[in-house]
Amino acid sequence: MPKKPVKETIHAKGIDIGIYTTDFENEFISLTDIARYRSDNPTAVLQNWMRNRDVIEYLGLWETLHNPDFKHLEFEVFRSEAGSNAFALGPQKWIRETNAIGMVSKSGRYGGTYAHVDIAMSFATWISPEFQLLIMKDYRRLKVDESSRLSLSWNLNREISKLNYRIHTDAIKDNLIPADLTAEQIAFTYASEADVLNMALFGKTARMWRNENPGSKGNIRDYATISQLLVLSNMESYNAILIEQGKSQSERLVLLRKMAVNQMRTLASLDMSSLPLLEDSSYLDQLKEKAAEGKLMLDK
Secondary structure, eight states: OOOOOEEEEEEETTEEEEEEESSSSSEEEEHHHHHTTTOSOHHHHHHHHTTOHHHHHHHHHHHHHHOTTOOHHHHHHHHHHTTSTTOOOOHHHHHHHHTOSSEEEEOSTTOEEEEEHHHHHHHHHHHOHHHHHHHHHHHHHHHHHHHHHHHHHHHHHHHHHHHHHHHHHHHHHHHTOOTTOOHHHHHHHHHHHHHHHHHHHHSSOHHHHHHHOTTOOSOGGGGOOHHHHHHHHHHHHHHHHHHHTTOOHHHHHHHHHHHHHHHHHTSTTOOGGGSOOOOTHHHHHHHHHHHHTTSSOOOO
């Protein structure tokens, strides 16, 4: 299911310039808004820009580098005709004929032509080098603000997760650790319960993650997303309740896994490829196979 676009706005010379993204990596900037710096008829400005042979070559090179489905034969036709008096090309025709992905044409209230930030900055430079620098300055400001917000949110969720983990460990101590266990056995019990949460959310134990990432510092949770940390906090509290209810580790694992999947599905930044598929009994069988290999302690 396509992710809901996230819209932002940057400002230069009194002009509001829209930005949207669906994956927080590839951002598209409104060429229509940028063109308004030159004229009240942005469509004509875009068409004039796309008449240039060097612009067509740049667009074709960008698509070649980023788009495996780019139609090179159609591109060659446009490149051979570019620059002539009779040549006319607009964004929609370019997208339709070449299967381009670097530009998109959107309709509706916030409609217009948008382009990947690489292409948008090239267009802005053609409009005015000064204008392009002002756009880039505010774009960098936006990126710094986003980075600060994400960092703050991540650290906050990491701290909440740590606090909830105290509730989790207290429940383990009060309900799962007999008085005659050795220090090594106690440590193993805590680690096993931590890996129940890791397996339910990340699909792997702490040791499995370390083996896959030998050069990484910290642990699997230090590399979690904000969404994963939020769900982890909820899972820790829920697992503490399940422990106090006397649920077996196998029962809790299935319940925690279902909780993780359901909560992750509600978050806008969900990437389901980061979670192994849940197939109830078959998924639990896989976990028990790992337990049999000594990778995770589970109740029979």
